[in-house]
Amino acid sequence: MTGPQALQRLLTWLSPAFPVGAFAWSAGLETAIAEGVVRDDATTREWIEGNLHHGGSRTDAILLAHAHRAIADAGALRELADLCLALTPARERHEETLNIGESFVIAARAWPSPLYANLPRPCPYPIAVGAVAAANGIELADTLPAYLTALAHGQVSVAIRLVPLGQNAGLSILAALEPQITQLAEAAACAELAQIGGIAYATDIAQMHHEALRTRIFRS
Numbered sequence: 362m363t364g365p366q367a368l369q370r371l372l373t374w375l376s377p378a379f380p381v382g383a384f385a386w387s388a389g390l391e392t393a394i395a396e397g398v399v400r401d402d403a404t405t406r407e408w409i410e411g412n413l414h415h416g417g418s419r420t421d422a423i424l425l426a427h428a429h430r431a432i433a434d435a436g437a438l439r440e441l442a443d444l445c446l447a448l449t450p451a452r453e454r455h456e457e458t459l460n461i462g463e464s465f466v467i468a469a470r471a472w473p474s475p476l477y478a479n480l481p482r483p484c485p486y487p488i489a490v491g492a493v494a495a496a497n498g499i500e501l502a503d504t505l506p507a508y509l510t511a512l513a514h515g516q517v518s519v520a521i522r523l524v525p526l527g528q529n530a531g532l533s534i535l536a537a538l539e540p541q542i543t544q545l546a547e548a549a550a551c552a553e554l555a556q557i558g559g560i561a562y563a564t565d566i567a568q569m570h571h572e573a574l575r576t577r578i579f580r581s
Contacts, residue, residue, distance in 0.1 A: 367498075367499045367500065367503055368503070370472065370497060370499060371494070371499065371503060371504065371507040372507075374465070374468075374469065374490070374493070374494075375490075375507050375508060375510075375511035376511075377514075377515075377518075379465075379468060380464060380468050381461045381464040381465045381468060381486075382460065382461060382464055383461050383511075383515055384515070384518070385579060385580050386453075386457045386461070386515075386579055386580050386581045387516075387519045387571075387578075387579035387580075387581055388412075388417065388454065388457065388515075388516065388564070388568065388581055389451070389454070389564050389565075389566075389567030389568035389570075389571060389581065390408065390516055390519045390520065390523075390567070390579075391519065391523060391571060391574070391577065391578060391579045391581075392567035392568070392570050392571045392574060393408060393563070393564075393567045394519075394520070394523045394524055395574055395576075396567075396570075398563065398567075399520065399524065400524060401524065401526075402524075402526055402530040402531075402533065402534060405516075405517070405520040405524060405526060405534060406534045406537060406538070408516070408564075409513055409516045409517070409534070409538065410538070410541065411561050411563070411564070412516075412561050412564055413509070413513070413538070413541055413542065413545055414541070414545070415559050415560045415561045416559045416560075416561025416564050416565075417449075417454070417559070417561065417564065418509060418512050418513075418545070419545060419549065419557075419559060420445075420448055420557050420559060421445075421486070421487035421508075421512070422487070422505055422508070422509055422545060422546065422549035423549045423552045423554065423556065423557050424441055424444065424445050424485075424487045424488060424491070424557075425487040425488070425490055425491035425504070425505065425508060425549070426491065426501055426505065426549050426550050426551075426552065427441055427491070427554060428441050428487065428488040428489075428490075428491030428492045428495070429491035429492065429494060429495040429501045429504060430495070430501075431492070432476050432479060432491075432492050432495035432496050433476065433479065434479070435478075435479040435480075435481070438479055438480060438481050438488060438492060439481045441488050442481040442483075442484060442485050442488050444554070445458065445485040445487060445488055446458070446459075446485060448557070450565045450568070450569070451565060451568035451569045451571075451581075452569075452572070453568055453569075453571055453572060453580065453581035454565075454568045454581060456580070456581070457486075457580065457581045458485040458486045458487070459483045459484075459485060459486075461486040462483065462484045462485045462486035462487075462488065462489040463482075463483050463484060463489075465484075465486060465489045465490065465493070466480055466484050466489050466493065469489075469493045472497055474493075474496040474497060476492075476495075476496035477493070477496060479492070480492055480493075487508070490504065490508055491504065501550055502546075502550065505546035505549055505550055506542055506543060506546040509542045509545060509546055510535075510539075510542055513534075513535060513538050513542065514535065517531045517534055517535055518531070519579065520534075522578075523578070568581055
């Protein structure tokens with residue numbers, strides 16, 4: 362599926378209004394802001410860029426691409442889900458990807474497909490998005506940039522509320538990230554699982570420290 366209908370579904374599924382609760386999680390960004398690592402528009406952009414190129418966002422994109430291609434193979438999807446969970450070093454990150462993924466699968470059943478029977482339970486978020494998109498005939502080339510853009514939107518939204526950033530500063534960050542998201546989506550579409558790897562240790566540590574914050578607004 363391409364064209365307006367595919368775009369409509371992606372806009373719906375990856376919208377903040379889709380009932381998956383993604384707005385409740387910060388993926389460690391709340392910790393980075395509380396510790397002063399992220400404190401303005403420049404450091405917000407650096408944080409998001411680091412995750413796109415070297416962290417969880419890149420890993421998720423590669424896993425999503427493989428899940429999209431494996432929709433007809435329940436065993437392969439199970440292995441991808443296990444790998445995804447093995448690559449989440451923080452307990453809150455583990456809960457985040459499972460909670461959002463399960464909610465996504467439940468909500469997506471409003472668009473029925475027999476291929477949903479192949480989905481693992483529980484189903485991590487990037488596996489769920491890739492598999493559900495494939496089950497609905499939506500091209501990977503459309504799904505990947507939409508997914509990565511939604512991740513960036515979520516991080517900018519956290520920064521707007523907590524740094525705080527102005528709306529215009531947040532929009533400028535998103536505009537600057539567009540070509541990088543396109544590049545990452547194209548690379549992830551053809552990446553092998555062996556190419557997964559990251560060095561965004563600051564994000565992993567921030568996620569681990571989050572549960573010890575004295576005051577928390579987000580769940581991770």
